[in-house]
Amino acid sequence: xxxxxxxxxxxxxxxxxxxxxxxxWPISDxxxxxxxxxxxxxxxxxxxxxxFDIFSDGFHRLSWDFLTxxxxxxxxxxxxxxxxxxxxxxxxxxxxxxxxxxxxxAIYLEEYAxxxxxxxxxxxxxxxxxxxxxxxxxxxxxxxxxxxxxxxRSLLSGALALTLLILPVIIIASREAIRTVPRTLREASLALxxxxxxxxxxxxxxxxxxxxxxxxxxxFSRAIxxxxxxxxxxxxxxxxxxxxxxxxxxxxxxxxxYNWVSRPQEAFHANAAAAMVVLLIILLSMNAFAILLRxxxxxxxx
Amino acid sequence: MSAEPAFQIKTxxxxxxxxxxxxxxxxxxxxxxxxxxxxxxYGNHQALYNISLNLLPQRVTALIxxxxxxxxxxxxxxxxxxxxxxxxxxxxxxxxxxNDIYAPNTDVVTLRKEVGMVFQKSNPFPKxxxxxxAFGPRVYGLKDRTKLEEIVxxxxxxxxxxxxxxxxxxxxxxxxxxxxQQRLCIARALAVDPEILLMDEPASALDPRSTAKIExxxxxxxxxxxxxxxxxxxxxxxxxxxxxxxxxxxxxxxxGDTREIFTKPRERQTEDYITGRFG
Amino acid sequence: xxxxxxxESIIYCLLFLCGSLSIxxxxxxxxxxxxxxLGFFEHVSxxxxxxxxxxxxxxxxxxxxxxxxxxxxxxxSAIALIIALPLGLLVAVYLGEFxxxxxxxxxxPILELLAGIPTIVYGYFALLFVTPxxxxxxxxxxxFNALSPGLVMGFMILPMVASLSEDxxxxxxxxLKEAAYAMGCTRLQMVFKVLIxxxxxxxxxxxxxxxxxxxxxxxxxxxAAGQQPNLTLDPTSPVETMTAYIVQISLGxxxxxxxxxxxxxAVGLMLxxxxxxxxxxxxxxxxxxxxx
Numbered sequence: 127x128x129x130x131x132x133x134x135x136x137x138x139x140x141x142x143x144x145x146x147x148x149x150x151w152p153i154s155d156x157x158x159x160x161x162x163x164x165x166x167x168x169x170x171x172x173x174x175x176x177x178f179d180i181f182s183d184g185f186h187r188l189s190w191d192f193l194t195x196x197x198x199x200x201x202x203x204x205x206x207x208x209x210x211x212x213x214x215x216x217x218x219x220x221x222x223x224x225x226x227x228x229x230x231x232a233i234y235l236e237e238y239a240x241x242x243x244x245x246x247x248x249x250x251x252x253x254x255x256x257x258x259x260x261x262x263x264x265x266x267x268x269x270x271x272x273x274x275x276x277x278x279r280s281l282l283s284g285a286l287a288l289t290l291l292i293l294p295v296i297i298i299a300s301r302e303a304i305r306t307v308p309r310t311l312r313e314a315s316l317a318l319x320x321x322x323x324x325x326x327x328x329x330x331x332x333x334x335x336x337x338x339x340x341x342x343x344x345x346f347s348r349a350i351x352x353x354x355x356x357x358x359x360x361x362x363x364x365x366x367x368x369x370x371x372x373x374x375x376x377x378x379x380x381x382x383x384y385n386w387v388s389r390p391q392e393a394f395h396a397n398a399a400a401a402m403v404v405l406l407i408i409l410l411s412m413n414a415f416a417i418l419l420r421x422x423x424x425x426x427x428x
Numbered sequence: 429m430s431a432e433p434a435f436q437i438k439t440x441x442x443x444x445x446x447x448x449x450x451x452x453x454x455x456x457x458x459x460x461x462x463x464x465x466x467x468x469x470y471g472n473h474q475a476l477y478n479i480s481l482n483l484l485p486q487r488v489t490a491l492i493x494x495x496x497x498x499x500x501x502x503x504x505x506x507x508x509x510x511x512x513x514x515x516x517x518x519x520x521x522x523x524x525x526x527n528d529i530y531a532p533n534t535d536v537v538t539l540r541k542e543v544g545m546v547f548q549k550s551n552p553f554p555k556x557x558x559x560x561x562a563f564g565p566r567v568y569g570l571k572d573r574t575k576l577e578e579i580v581x582x583x584x585x586x587x588x589x590x591x592x593x594x595x596x597x598x599x600x601x602x603x604x605x606x607x608x609q610q611r612l613c614i615a616r617a618l619a620v621d622p623e624i625l626l627m628d629e630p631a632s633a634l635d636p637r638s639t640a641k642i643e644x645x646x647x648x649x650x651x652x653x654x655x656x657x658x659x660x661x662x663x664x665x666x667x668x669x670x671x672x673x674x675x676x677x678x679x680x681x682x683x684g685d686t687r688e689i690f691t692k693p694r695e696r697q698t699e700d701y702i703t704g705r706f707g
Numbered sequence: 708x709x710x711x712x713x714x715e716s717i718i719y720c721l722l723f724l725c726g727s728l729s730i731x732x733x734x735x736x737x738x739x740x741x742x743x744x745l746g747f748f749e750h751v752s753x754x755x756x757x758x759x760x761x762x763x764x765x766x767x768x769x770x771x772x773x774x775x776x777x778x779x780x781x782x783x784s785a786i787a788l789i790i791a792l793p794l795g796l797l798v799a800v801y802l803g804e805f806x807x808x809x810x811x812x813x814x815x816p817i818l819e820l821l822a823g824i825p826t827i828v829y830g831y832f833a834l835l836f837v838t839p840x841x842x843x844x845x846x847x848x849x850x851f852n853a854l855s856p857g858l859v860m861g862f863m864i865l866p867m868v869a870s871l872s873e874d875x876x877x878x879x880x881x882x883l884k885e886a887a888y889a890m891g892c893t894r895l896q897m898v899f900k901v902l903i904x905x906x907x908x909x910x911x912x913x914x915x916x917x918x919x920x921x922x923x924x925x926x927x928x929x930x931a932a933g934q935q936p937n938l939t940l941d942p943t944s945p946v947e948t949m950t951a952y953i954v955q956i957s958l959g960x961x962x963x964x965x966x967x968x969x970x971x972x973a974v975g976l977m978l979x980x981x982x983x984x985x986x987x988x989x990x991x992x993x994x995x996x997x998x999x
Contacts (some may be wrong), residue, residue: 133865151960152884155895162801164755165794166814166823169666172862228974230725238722241514250990251729257986258979261950262736264957265975269739273963290732297729309550316471317509318540318620321711323718323751328563329553351825354925358957380827380926387831387930395835413823417816420877537711 180406194402196366197382201393206401208365209382212281213350213408215369216378218283219224220292220349221342227289228296228345235297236304237326248263256294263291265356271321274357279360282375287355292345299341303334336423343416347409379405460485460624460654461506466520468501470513475501477679479520483671485623488646490654490669490686492662494706497675499658503626506656507543508536524624541568544617548629552601552616555666557584557593558603561613563618569664579619587615588645607638614645625649627657632665662702666690672696725897740979743972756973762936762952764970771970773977775936779946781854783928786857786942787864788854791921794861794866800898802869803821803876822866830930832858838931848877851945853929857896859925866918876902908996909975912989919985923978949978 192279195205235252239245267287315325330394331338356378365377379401386398459482468476476498482491491499503700504510505522508529522529527537541564553560561580570576580597584590589611593604601612612629617625627646631639646655659665665672666686673683675698682689682698693699700706727995748756751771757773799817802811838855842848879902886899903910933945934955947955952973 152893152895153892158895159805161797162797162805166801166818167800169794169818169821172859173817175825175836176824176828176832179832183835189922218720227728228726230722231728234722234726238719239726243860248726248729250987251733253990254983254986255729255732256988257919257982258736259925259950261925261953261983262979262982263912264731265953265972266736266739268957269743269972270735273848288844294729300570301755310547310549311553312512313509313547314551314553314616315563316512316549317507317540317545318567318616319537319539320563320567321537321715323715324567328567333554342838347823351827353825353827354929354954357954360957378850380709380825382928383827383831384930387827387834395831397659398831402825406828409823409825410820413820 133226134265175302178405180399180402182395184401185405187400187402189395193395193404197377200207201391201397204342204386204394206379206382206404208368209377209379209401210404211368212365212376213378213380214283214407215376216284216288217346219348219372220288222345223285223289224293224296224345227292228342229300231293232300232304232338233296233326233331236301237322237330252294252297256298257418259354260291260352263287263353263381263414264355266290268359278373279375281369281376282372283359283374284356284378286351287359288352291352291355292349295345295348296342297343300334300338303337303341304330306337307333338418340416343412343419347412347416350412351380351409352403353384357384379408457484460524462521462526464521464523465581466502466522467518468498468503468505468510469513469517475678476505476506479521479680481673481683483654483656485654485668486651486659488650488668489671489673490665491656491658491673491675491683492660492665492701494701495548495660495677499673499675500628502675503656505629506624506626509540509545511536516610537681541620542622543624544619544620544622545626546610546613546628549633550606550613551608552604552612554600554602557604558597559599560628561616561619564616568620568646576689583615583619584612585588586649587611587632588641588648589615592632605638606707607634607641610634610638610642613655614642614649618649622653624654624656627655629658629660632660639664662690674701678700708880728748736979740972740976742873743969744976745902747966747969747973750974760938762947765965771973773949774975775938776949776952777977778938778940779928779932779936780948780950781881782853782940782942782946783860783924783932783948786854787860787924790858790861790912791868791917792862795865795917796872796903796910798865798869799872799876800902803873804894804898804902813977818866818869821862822864822979824863826863826924826926827930828854829859829863830856830927832929833927845943848943849933849945851935853930853932853946854942856927856931857942859931860921860924863924863927864917864920867911871916872906872910873915875906875913878909880907908992912932912993912996915985915989915992919982919989922985923950923982925954929954930943949974953978967987 137372164409195203196206196207197209198204206412234357235245235248264287267283267290270284271286272279277286296416311329311333312325315329316322320328367373369376383398383401383405386401387397436575454603460522461483463482464480466476466479467474479643480501491503493499505518506524506529510518511604512515518530524539524542525585553563555563558580561583565576565579570579581590581594584593589608591613592608604612610633614625614630631642635643643664646657649655655670657665669686670688671684672686674681674689674693674695676697682693682695684694689698690702756771756773757775759770760774761770761772762775763770802814806814833856834850837859838848838850838852841852841855848854883901883905884897887897893902928948929951932948932951934947934951935945936947936952937944939946952974956968956971
């Protein structure tokens with residue numbers, strides 16, 4: 127990024143062989159850089175303060191008992207067993223619903239969609255949906271899944287709400303991954319007489335897969351931390367049993383944490399922090415996995 | 429289009445191509461590809477004007493001309509690769525073995541099986557060498573492993589790559605050198621047993637030694653296929669082709685025997701281009 | 708051949724349906740919100756909804772003026788944007804033009820981390836860390852206020868502003884930058900006179916998207932801003948945003964079909980329309996500048 131600065135005009139010609147001296151920027155440049163670094167430092171200190179706060183409040187509550195106990199009226203006895211299992215089931219269902227739909231939509235938009243008004247509308251609509259607040263998806267799910275389709279406040283309703291929420295994210299990420307597949311690969315395959323779908327299935331998707339997976343994992347990690355849409359569809363906060371089917375009522379980690387935060391007693395705040403520590407650990411490992419995947423495959427493609 | 433069974437590599441591959449060399453083309457030879465009054469448009473821009481020419485079987489035809497003259501576009505109309513670009517239109521007629529390839533009932537997939545293509549930049553799939561060659565036959569439904577192995581070997585032998593890669597068929601094709609990759613792409617095209625081979629500047633991205641290998645290969649393949657090659661390099665056209673077509677600004681200016689085009693061209697523009705006055 | 712063609716068209720149809728699903732989702736949102744909102748507007752005039760200054764649907768004297776909720780939303784969003792926009796742009800310029808490659812490679816994922824933390828965690832942080840911290844500076848500050856969640860939200864959307872702005876800066880042709888240097892610009896002059904003006908479209912689009920994000924943010928404000936609809940622009944007072952109100956009603960035991968229950972659809976529709984407007988404007992700006 128550094129511009130190649132010409133040597134100053136008055137440079138004496140005896141230093142021909144010397145490396146070109148880096149230009150000296152005026153003091154304003156330095157001030158700007160210091161400001162920028164301060165801004166970054168501020169952002170970093172927010173992360174550190176946040177992580178420190180959550181961990182110091184919640185760490186002492188973390189124990190095997192905390193992970194394997196049901197919620198309770200007594201803060202010290204309460205645990206996140208049902209929330210943890212609920213979040214896990216929710217995630218599994220969301221993946222099952224959103225992955226084929228999202229990748230399918232991305233394939234359609236990148237490989238098949240003609241350039242016409244309908245496609246332009248799809249594009250505008252997709253950009254919009256990606257920016258719709260999550261709570262709106264909650265209201266949508268409340269009306270359609272919980273009430274009209276009568277799925278009630280079930281795992282299924284929750285998973286469908288999260289699916290709709292992250293679908294635009296998955297579509298956008300998958301499209302980017304598909305777009306990086308060189309055109310020459312498609313041409314080679316088509317020229318050999320492969321059909322369009324054969325070309326996509328055997329050539330395009332395998333190459334795009336790491337990128338798609340990276341984007342999807344990030345999307346799923348967003349879904350697992352979402353609270354608002356689950357609150358709107360009325361996920362219960364006190365669930366002392368494990369979900370036993372698609373139509374079972376459920377709770378999830380962020381819901382459980384919210385419930386504890388909104389109580390006045392400090393002991394419950396510690397529980398909330400501990401639940402968030404668990405949530406953060408899950409999220410961070412998902413993120414780390416996505417980053418590893420990206421780094422690993424960036425090296426392999428030329 | 430072809431009565432030959434699929435997946436059978438012609439067995440006379442070891443007979444010298446000189447046999448065909450000696451057989452002078454006679455008027456009785458039916459052209460493999462007949463193009464009549466072809467006009468081609470990208471949206472509103474016309475890229476080809478009224479092209480008519482006949483391409484003979486077992487001959488190499490070179491398409492030459494300055495950049496943007498339409499030679500690549502023309503090549504891509506022959507296996508309908510332009511179809512994947514939105515907004516293209518075409519009128520006129522292209523017949524291969526007498527069949528109109530733009531007729532509504534033409535199956536593009538079958539057409540592309542008959543008409544193989546090699547691209548300017550080698551484009552191996554990011555898979556093993558074996559998987560690259562086996563891709564085409566597999567797409568047509570061949571599952572038999574021994575048959576696949578047979579085809580892979582024959583195609584590589586024919587593309588003059590077998591000796592170099594036979595011990596590492598299951599390593600990534602991307603590890604091959606540029607010249608080897610291009611020959612792999614030729615082998616891949618041969619694996620589906622086409623009758624026509626289109627080459628779009630196949631050696632333009634290669635060093636001189638690899639280029640020479642590709643040119644030798646074209647000479648060897650000549651007796652089995654109808655070859656159409658786009659090239660920027662006039663010496664190359666002179667070296668490898670029997671016939672040459674000179675394109676300029678979307679029109680076919682001159683078409684004829686390569687020796688004649690290069691020694692006594694009929695058109696002024698051809699002469700100017702060949703002698704390097706423009707282009 | 709016939710079978711293959713059939714298979715290809717079936718696959719095409721399936722993919723077309725996937726691709727068009729997003730339209731159904733939008734239609735679904737409009738219908739789901741619209742039907743209940745219509746029921747609401749049968750009882751409450753649009754005029755009252757838009758121009759009354761009090762929001763007391765749960766009290767015995769019911770008033771349905773959305774202005775306090777909108778004011779709460781604007782207040783928290785404005786605080787967030789005051790943090791996120793300048794800092795985000797600053798970070799983007801620094802990462803794009805000044806930082807060395809290794810530094811960039813370390814900083815980007817860390818900033819992405821800020822964007823990946825669940826909003827519920829930010830809410831906890833705002834309520835139980837930032838507010839007490841602010842109270843040591845301003846002892847009068849109530850436990851629920853607009854300032855603390857606004858600030859925290861600003862840091863949450865900062866990475867989004869930074870990465871979108873960086874994309875916009877990156878798309879400025881290298882030749883333009885070189886031309887500026889060739890004319891003897893210093894680096895800062897280049898940034899402020901060439902780079903940022905050339906990328907203004909993309910940066911504006913990023914800012915508008917950040918705005919939309921702040922308006923729709925739910926958990927931080929629901930936890931830390933309070934649940935008192937106040938028509939105020941005082942950042943130290945407790946406020947209720949549109950999103951926080953929806954959470955409040957969702958958690959309560961308001962029965963289905965009542966007017967109180969329908970308020971969340973009216974508020975939701977309002978929220979949807981505001982974000983729709985912002986997102987569309989942002990998309991169109993981005994599109995225009997990409998094609999130019």
